[in-house]
Structures are given as C-alpha cells and as structure tokens.
Amino acid sequence: MVDDYIKFVELIYDKSGIDLSQYKEKQMKRRLTSLRDKKGFSSFDTYFKALDSDETLLHEMLDRMTINVSEFYRNYKRWEILKDEIIPGLAEGKPSLKVWSAACSTGEEPYTLAMLLSDFYDLNNVSILATDIDENAIQRAKMGLYPERSLKEAPQDKINKFFTQNDKMFTVRDELKQAVTFKKHNLLADSYPKNVDLIVCRNVLIYFTEEAKSTIYSNFSKALKPNGVLFVGSTEQLFNPSSYDFDVLSTFFYQKVNK
Ligand SMILES: C[S@@+](CC[C@H](N)C(=O)[O-])C[C@H]1O[C@@H](n2cnc3c(N)ncnc32)[C@H](O)[C@@H]1O
Known part of the structure; x- marks a missing residue:
C-alpha cells in the first residue's frame, strides 16, 4: 500500500x-x-x-x-563581512550591481541588502530582486511594516534613515522600498535569473533533500556572472564547492570561478 x-x-x-x-x-x-x-x-x-x-x-x-522566520541583519557579523570584504571587490568599476535575494520571506533580508548597498551606491541605482514561494510573505514584504524586535540587530543610523516609527512598529521608507522588486519564485521549479553579481540565499536550503540542494547550488552557479558571489546561511556551507565552479571566499561566501 x-x-x-x-x-x-x-x-x-x-x-x-x-x-x-x-x-x-x-x-x-x-x-x-x-x-x-x-x-x-x-x-x-x-x-x-x-x-x-x-x-x-x-x-x-x-x-x-514555509517557515518565514527572518530579521534584519540576521547574523550581523556576516553582513559586516559582506560590506567590508565582499562588496568592495564586486562593486569595483561597476555603476550598479544585479542582486538577488532568494527565499526572502517577509523582506527583512532584501531591505538589509538595500541598506548595506546604500553605502556604495545611490539607492536610485540599486535594484534588488527579492523572491519567495510564499505569496503571503511577499505581500507582507511589500507592505514593509515590522515590529521593533525584527530590527534588534540593525544599526541605529540605518533605522533612523530608512524607517518611520509609529509606536512600536517600523515602516520602511519609500526610498528603500523602491530599491527592491518582489516576485513569487519557486527555487525547485522556476527558471533562474541570469548574469547576477550577488545571490543571497539563507536559511532555506537546510529544509531541502541533498539532491534538491545540489540542483539549486548548480542553478545558482549558472545564474551568477563570472566572479559573482553566493552568500548562504548557517549550516548551509557547500560540501564540495569546486564541483559547482565555486571558490571559497570566506565561510558562507562562494565566488563563481572565472574560466
Ligand atoms: C526561514 S525563511 C528565510 C528568510 C531569509 N532568507 C532569512 O535568512 O532570514 C525561509 C523561506 O524560504 C521560503 N521557501 C521555502 N521553500 C521555497 C521554495 N521552494 N522556493 C522559494 N522559497 C521557498 C519560505 O517561504 C520562507 O519564506
């Protein structure tokens, strides 16, 4: 049976x-x-x-x-590595970057990316694609309304600059919102964007089988430009990065080899 x-x-x-x-x-x-x-x-x-x-x-x-738990600057130290060690190399000589936040849940991750990129680019020139399989999560992300606790790791100067506070709730300002485009996307079924400079995909691969993970890593590698970077979550390190044409830049960061 x-x-x-x-x-x-x-x-x-x-x-x-x-x-x-x-x-x-x-x-x-x-x-x-x-x-x-x-x-x-x-x-x-x-x-x-x-x-x-x-x-x-x-x-x-x-x-x-779908498990939608997320927060701004989740694992703060890794965002510092992204800002100090990864983005400067990626951004060198480029007027803009193509960035994809995959499995973005309710938007904390792509808005964090936008705040971080605002240190390098005018936000009018920043365009982040943010996708998730869950339409409800995407609706909430577009609304951009968050409780105080989801901002506990966010730097105060960024909160002051990019949010308006109403009692204990914080709303993302339009200048940050317009830097992010939300779309529904299933990592297991839909086609992937191309020529991406930076893919951030964190805290979703842990839920997939080994076969599914392997297919996704290989799709991410194809989606990246040569020298493009993949940023993964805790316990999502690649077992055999070279088999996907990745070099290890630092724990959780992989660079597509230029060949
Ligand atoms: C725990 S959240 C991660 C949010 C964010 N990346 C972070 O690290 O804070 C996992 C997200 O993966 C999404 N997800 C689950 N299966 C997916 C799939 N097949 N394709 C795209 N997103 C998926 C869920 O809807 C959920 O929003």
Whole structure:
C-alpha cells in the first residue's frame, strides 16, 4: 500500500505545483502531521479531501510548510563581512550591481541588502530582486511594516534613515522600498535569473533533500556572472564547492570561478 503521506505529497504537487518530496521528509512530515491532527483529521487522505475543496485549509497547510522566520541583519557579523570584504571587490568599476535575494520571506533580508548597498551606491541605482514561494510573505514584504524586535540587530543610523516609527512598529521608507522588486519564485521549479553579481540565499536550503540542494547550488552557479558571489546561511556551507565552479571566499561566501 502506498504510504498515506507519499500519496498526499503527490496530490499536493498536482494541485499546487509544490513538490514536498524535495524537502527533508522527516521534518516536513512531522510539521504537517501536527497541523493535520490539530485540524481534526486522522489521515492524510481525509485531510487532502478537505483541503481540496477549502482554500483556507490549503493556505494554512502551505503556510505551515514555509517557515518565514527572518530579521534584519540576521547574523550581523556576516553582513559586516559582506560590506567590508565582499562588496568592495564586486562593486569595483561597476555603476550598479544585479542582486538577488532568494527565499526572502517577509523582506527583512532584501531591505538589509538595500541598506548595506546604500553605502556604495545611490539607492536610485540599486535594484534588488527579492523572491519567495510564499505569496503571503511577499505581500507582507511589500507592505514593509515590522515590529521593533525584527530590527534588534540593525544599526541605529540605518533605522533612523530608512524607517518611520509609529509606536512600536517600523515602516520602511519609500526610498528603500523602491530599491527592491518582489516576485513569487519557486527555487525547485522556476527558471533562474541570469548574469547576477550577488545571490543571497539563507536559511532555506537546510529544509531541502541533498539532491534538491545540489540542483539549486548548480542553478545558482549558472545564474551568477563570472566572479559573482553566493552568500548562504548557517549550516548551509557547500560540501564540495569546486564541483559547482565555486571558490571559497570566506565561510558562507562562494565566488563563481572565472574560466
Ligand atoms: C526561514 S525563511 C528565510 C528568510 C531569509 N532568507 C532569512 O535568512 O532570514 C525561509 C523561506 O524560504 C521560503 N521557501 C521555502 N521553500 C521555497 C521554495 N521552494 N522556493 C522559494 N522559497 C521557498 C519560505 O517561504 C520562507 O519564506
């Protein structure tokens, strides 16, 4: 008999185009089983039948499979390395940079990138593509409204310059917003941008199977210009960077070899 969960994965793929089989099975199954139980279904079969005809249930399920946790300047020291050691080399002689924040969640990461690039470029010349599979997250990112805690690692001068504060909520100012373009994009299914100078993709690859990760690294390598840089998250270091034409610049930073 086909496992109830495996069948569910197939049905969700047919319905939404989202391939749960490319996410680590143990973790994903645990997350979805707990939601399913909470909703009062004892099998994935009955759960699918219900969400097949109930958009709210479906969206709740998709919301559970995407983990949207993020914050501005997450792991602050790595953003310092990006600013002090990586961007100067990338920006040399270039009037602008093509930057992609992949799996950007609710926008903290691409807005951080825009603030950081404002030290190198006029923001009118900065254009960051920010993508995520989750449309709700993208809507929130476009709104640009954040609680104080998500800015706890952000430098005070940048907060003063790029946010307006209303009580305990902070709104991204238009000059920062206009530097970022948000789009829906599935890293496992959609085509990748080309000729990118810098790809930032953090804290999503950990959820994928080894095969899926390998395909994504290889797609990132193809998406980058020669000498372009990939910035990954904690515990997402590449096992064998040279097989994707990457040199290690520093932990978490990989440069596409120029050949
Ligand atoms: C933990 S957040 C990471 C946010 C940000 N990069 C950071 O490090 O703070 C993971 C994001 O990956 C997104 N995601 C999950 N699967 C994806 C896929 N197949 N394609 C694109 N984004 C995906 C989720 O929707 C979620 O917003």
